[in-house]
Amino acid sequence: MTESTTxxxxxxxxxxxxxxIECDQVNKWYGxxxxxxxxxxxxKEREVVVVLGPSGSGKSTWIRCINRLEQHQAGRIVxxxxxxxxxxxxxxxxxxxxxxxxxxxxLFPHLTVLDNITLAPRWVKKQPKSEAxxxxxxxxxxxxxxxxxxxxPGQLSGGQQQRVAIARxxxxxxxxxxxxxxxxxxxxxxxxxxxxxxxxxxxxxxxMMVVTHEMGFAREVADRxxxxxAGAIVEEGTPEHFFTNPxxxxxxxxxxxxx
Amino acid sequence: xxxxxLATTQQQRPPFYRxxxxxxxxxxxxxxxxxxxxxxxxxxxxxxxxxxxxxxxxFDYITESVGIQIAEGIDTKPNNGGRALWxxxxxxxxxxxxxxxxxTMLGVLIGxxxxxxxxxxxxxxxxxxxxxxxxxxxxxxxxxFTVFTVILPGFRDFEDPFNEVGPINGWLxxxxxxVAMPRPHIADGFYQWAIWLLIGAIxxxxxxxxxxxxxxxxxxxxxxxxxxxxxxxIFAVIGWLAHTVFSFLGAPIQTLSDLIGRVPQAAVQIALxxxxxxxxxRWIQNFFAQxxxxxxxxxxxxxxxxxxxxxxxxxxxxxxxxxxxxxxxxSWIVNSTSDLFRVIGDKFSAERxxxxxxxxxxxxxxxxxxxxxxxxxxxxxxxxxALFFGVVMYTSAxxxxxxxxxxxxxxxxxxxxxxxxxxxxxxxxxxxxxPQALRVSxxxxxxxxxxxxxxxxxxxxxxxxxxxxxxxxxxxxxxxFLTVFPVIMAFYLxxxxxxxxxxxxxxxxxxxxxx
Numbered sequence: 001m002t003e004s005t006t007x008x009x010x011x012x013x014x015x016x017x018x019x020x021i022e023c024d025q026v027n028k029w030y031g032x033x034x035x036x037x038x039x040x041x042x043x044k045e046r047e048v049v050v051v052l053g054p055s056g057s058g059k060s061t062w063i064r065c066i067n068r069l070e071q072h073q074a075g076r077i078v079x080x081x082x083x084x085x086x087x088x089x090x091x092x093x094x095x096x097x098x099x100x101x102x103x104x105x106x107l108f109p110h111l112t113v114l115d116n117i118t119l120a121p122r123w124v125k126k127q128p129k130s131e132a133x134x135x136x137x138x139x140x141x142x143x144x145x146x147x148x149x150x151x152x153p154g155q156l157s158g159g160q161q162q163r164v165a166i167a168r169x170x171x172x173x174x175x176x177x178x179x180x181x182x183x184x185x186x187x188x189x190x191x192x193x194x195x196x197x198x199x200x201x202x203x204x205x206x207x208m209m210v211v212t213h214e215m216g217f218a219r220e221v222a223d224r225x226x227x228x229x230a231g232a233i234v235e236e237g238t239p240e241h242f243f244t245n246p247x248x249x250x251x252x253x254x255x256x257x258x259x
Numbered sequence: 260x261x262x263x264x265l266a267t268t269q270q271q272r273p274p275f276y277r278x279x280x281x282x283x284x285x286x287x288x289x290x291x292x293x294x295x296x297x298x299x300x301x302x303x304x305x306x307x308x309x310x311x312x313x314x315x316x317x318f319d320y321i322t323e324s325v326g327i328q329i330a331e332g333i334d335t336k337p338n339n340g341g342r343a344l345w346x347x348x349x350x351x352x353x354x355x356x357x358x359x360x361x362x363t364m365l366g367v368l369i370g371x372x373x374x375x376x377x378x379x380x381x382x383x384x385x386x387x388x389x390x391x392x393x394x395x396x397x398x399x400x401x402x403x404f405t406v407f408t409v410i411l412p413g414f415r416d417f418e419d420p421f422n423e424v425g426p427i428n429g430w431l432x433x434x435x436x437x438v439a440m441p442r443p444h445i446a447d448g449f450y451q452w453a454i455w456l457l458i459g460a461i462x463x464x465x466x467x468x469x470x471x472x473x474x475x476x477x478x479x480x481x482x483x484x485x486x487x488x489x490x491x492x493i494f495a496v497i498g499w500l501a502h503t504v505f506s507f508l509g510a511p512i513q514t515l516s517d518l519i520g521r522v523p524q525a526a527v528q529i530a531l532x533x534x535x536x537x538x539x540x541r542w543i544q545n546f547f548a549q550x551x552x553x554x555x556x557x558x559x560x561x562x563x564x565x566x567x568x569x570x571x572x573x574x575x576x577x578x579x580x581x582x583x584x585x586x587x588x589x590s591w592i593v594n595s596t597s598d599l600f601r602v603i604g605d606k607f608s609a610e611r612x613x614x615x616x617x618x619x620x621x622x623x624x625x626x627x628x629x630x631x632x633x634x635x636x637x638x639x640x641x642x643x644x645a646l647f648f649g650v651v652m653y654t655s656a657x658x659x660x661x662x663x664x665x666x667x668x669x670x671x672x673x674x675x676x677x678x679x680x681x682x683x684x685x686x687x688x689x690x691x692x693x694p695q696a697l698r699v700s701x702x703x704x705x706x707x708x709x710x711x712x713x714x715x716x717x718x719x720x721x722x723x724x725x726x727x728x729x730x731x732x733x734x735x736x737x738x739x740f741l742t743v744f745p746v747i748m749a750f751y752l753x754x755x756x757x758x759x760x761x762x763x764x765x766x767x768x769x770x771x772x773x774x
Contacts, residue, residue, distance in 0.1 A: 069675050096681040106676035109771050110694050119690060120680035129475035154771060165676075172680060 009238060010044075011223055017045040019078075020176055020207045021066060026075035028061060028231075035061045036072065037232040045175075048208045050218040050239075053228035054254060059211040062228070063178045066209070067098045080175060096124065099169030103181040105161045107153035107168070113140070114149040117168045124172070132171075139167040143197050159190030163197055170201075177201065179210040215258065219243060227251050283561045309741075316741040320733055327732055329724045331640050340733050344743075347729030348750055354647060354725065355712045355754065362651045362711060363704075366658025371688070373663050384659065391656040396649060397717055404645035404721040411435040411641070432621050437640035439621035447613030450606040451505040455498025456491065463487040503612055512604035520597035527589035532578045539574035543567050642723040646715065654711045661703045665696030698769045705762030709755050716751075726750060 021043040028036040035058050043049050051059045064070040066077060068084055068091050077084040079094045108116050117139060118132040127135075140146040143163040145156075153161055162182055169177060179198065183191045195217050202208055202221050212218065218225055218239060225242040227235045227250075235248045243259075246252055275281045309316055321341035329335050329343065332350045337343040373384035391399070413435045432439040470483035546567065550559060559567075581589060621638070669692050677687035718725040730747045734740040 067679055069679065092681060092683075095679060098679075100676075100679040102672060102676060104670075104672050106670075106672035108673065108676070108691055108695075110698070110769075120682060123686050123690065124681040126479070128477055152771065168680070 014044050014047055020045045022078040024076040026072045028072050035231050045207055046205045047223045048202045048221055049224050050222040051211045051226045057228040058231040059228050060180050063209055067095050098176045099174035100178045101165050101182045103184050105165045109153050112150050113164050117171045121171050139170050143167045158186045159193045162194045176207045181211050318742050320737045320739050343729050347726035351715055351725045354715045358650050358711050362654040365655035367662050370659035370662030388656045388659050391652050396653045400649035403648050407641045408435045437638045439638045442619045443616050446617040447611040448502040448615040451502035452498045452615035454505045455494050459491045459494025463490040466490050506609045509604050509607035516597050516600035522593050524590040528581050531581050535574045535577035539570045542570045642721055646718045646723045650714050654707055657707050661700045665700035668699045669695045701766050708758050712754050
């Protein structure tokens with residue numbers, strides 16, 4: 001197994017930041033198939049980490065483990081000082097601090113855009129309706145589509161839907177955002193509008209973990225790139241190092257196929 | 260040149276046997292004529308044959324007295340056939356309404372349970388569903404009825420059934436004829452008290468809205484439901500003590516009754532005719548408005564013209580009924596409305612000073628009051644209970660499967676998104692999954708509702724006094740099956756169409772806006 005012990009230089013802006021997500025020897029099996037093999041990584045507060053790798057390499061499984069949509073079977077996952085165990089209180093606490101954006105948006109089709117955004121603040125945080133709606137409108141302004149507030153998700157384009165999904169996650173004021181291939185289901189001309197929102201978020205200092213195939217985004221925004229293959233981390237490093245001078249042969253092969 | 264040739268093609272009319280418009284009208288008229296002819300032919304043959312056999316099919320049984328005893332219902336000794344059928348209808352409705360509500364609740368619960376991650380719960384639910392769903396309903400009803408009749412004490416088990424005091428000093432009776440509790444009944448002061456309740460309900464509604472708004476604006480729990488209930492309770496208590504306050508309403512209602520009684524028949528006829536034509540005109544107007552496009556009125560198809568003509572014909576038909584076929588209808592409306600107000604006015608008369616409600620202690624009654632010895636009071640009879648449990652369990656098993664299908668039809672991403680946002684499983688079920696599952700489940704759910712109502716007719720097997728049982732008795736007695744059963748058919752048809760209409764309404768309301 002390839003050891004990934006290369007010390008990654010920490011950018012200046014992250015010096016002294018706390019650890020936000022710590023994964024230690026995380027393992028997961030689906031029957032006989034091992035989906036995650038000893039995944040160990042630490043993500044700092046305000047850091048933007050892009051996870052790359054061929055399909056089936058365990059990228060999505062890993063980030064879905066971090067808010068317990070999948071259950072890891074061995075190892076430790078600690079988010080903001082709270083360890084993910086079977087304790088439902090810990091799971092609730094972590095889910096309320098971790099926002100997630102899905103490839104298929106997963107907006108609620110029977111609710112308006114604004115109701116999609118205010119649902120969790122009203123029922124989980126017990127915010128008053130007026131306050132939740134005010135915050136919701138502010139978030140829609142932030143992602144650039146306040147005029148769509150009263151429409152239903154089915155009436156929006158894919159890019160708009162994904163921006164609503166981002167606003168919906170932000171409404172819970174998460175400290176970490178997980179993105180699971182947020183642009184893979186979008187038409188090419190809509191990818192940019194979603195990436196712009198994500199870049200804006202990164203600039204504002206959100207801790208982000210992004211699974212994506214958008215190399216331009218990775219190169220421009222990421223503090224660190226993690227490359228996975230067959231459930232294990234093969235290589236990690238700064239975008240510059242990763243794209244120009246990767247260590248492992250598998251990474252070189254991957255880059256030669258997509259670039 | 261081009262324009263010229265275009266114009267000529269437009270002017271050329273095809274021969275009539277190739278003209279789409281002519282063909283369409285011809286076919287529609289032919290179908291209509293064929294249907295009318297078929298009815299005409301069957302009816303004349305049928306009537307002829309009845310005549311030959313010397314059977315006169317008539318509806319006289321509706322007003323003739325029938326000497327039948329009905330085991331339960333709003334009237335156990337109806338004095339004519341029409342009243343007896345009405346008692347049967349009410350029994351069918353009672354069973355259906357209670358069954359629909361309980362079957363829905365039970366069905367949703369079991370359907371959700373079958374999907375539960377709790378092994379025990381899910382296996383119990385699937386065992387229930389697979390057992391109940393795969394045994395004929397008739398067999399289940401008979402089994403339940405038999406079990407009740409066997410395990411509950413019969414009259415022979417009492418030493419002196421007519422004087423023996425039951426449990427709780429005679430306020431409860433458990434026998435194989437049913438479980439009897441004290442029956443609350445409307446007494447003297449009820450209607451005055453009802454006014455108090457009505458006022459309480461209106462105020463409670465405002466209080467509820469006020470509390471709910473407060474919750475939306477300032478957050479926190481404001482208990483709108485409980486406070487509203489409290490308001491109604493306070494009014495109920497005050498009204499119980501001070502119900503005679505509203506006796507003054509009696510006189511004005513009597514005056515109103517007299518005024519309505521003086522309305523001439525012609526006035527009602529004219530008013531109803533105007534309403535009929537106005538409704539038709541409005542329908543036609545809306546219809547044209549619908550067909551209007553931004554580019555001017557769309558060309559009406561032949562079907563559209565048919566609809567417009569039929570709407571007009573409907574109004575003419577209504578006028579015909581009002582003026583020619585049944586002129587008495589209008590005076591009947593006048594008289595019965597006047598009667599209704601007189602009866603209501605009487606309920607508010609100053610002499611009615613007694614308590615709003617009374618309680619009748621259940622008693623075991625003498626032979627003759629029922630087909631056999633029975634109990635009275637608020638009775639859950641064995642017949643009702645057996646049919647009720649049978650129908651409810653059977654329908655709820657099917658509803659459970661529909662609910663399960665509906666939930667499984669909601670993409671997995673929906674519950675994942677809800678979980679990722681921090682919603683609990685219950686919240687996610689209530690706010691995200693069930694509303695979407697309901698949309699998928701509603702049309703098949705409507706079918707199960709129709710089945711439930713129709714299945715209550717199986718009560719005939721154990722002698723529950725529903726419409727079919729009562730109808731068969733009357734038909735037997737008078738030899739008038741041919742005229743009794745159309746009434747039964749019309750009743751079930753009305754019920755089913757009403758349910759369909761309600762389900763369709765909700766189906767439209769729940770539709771998800773796509774674009």
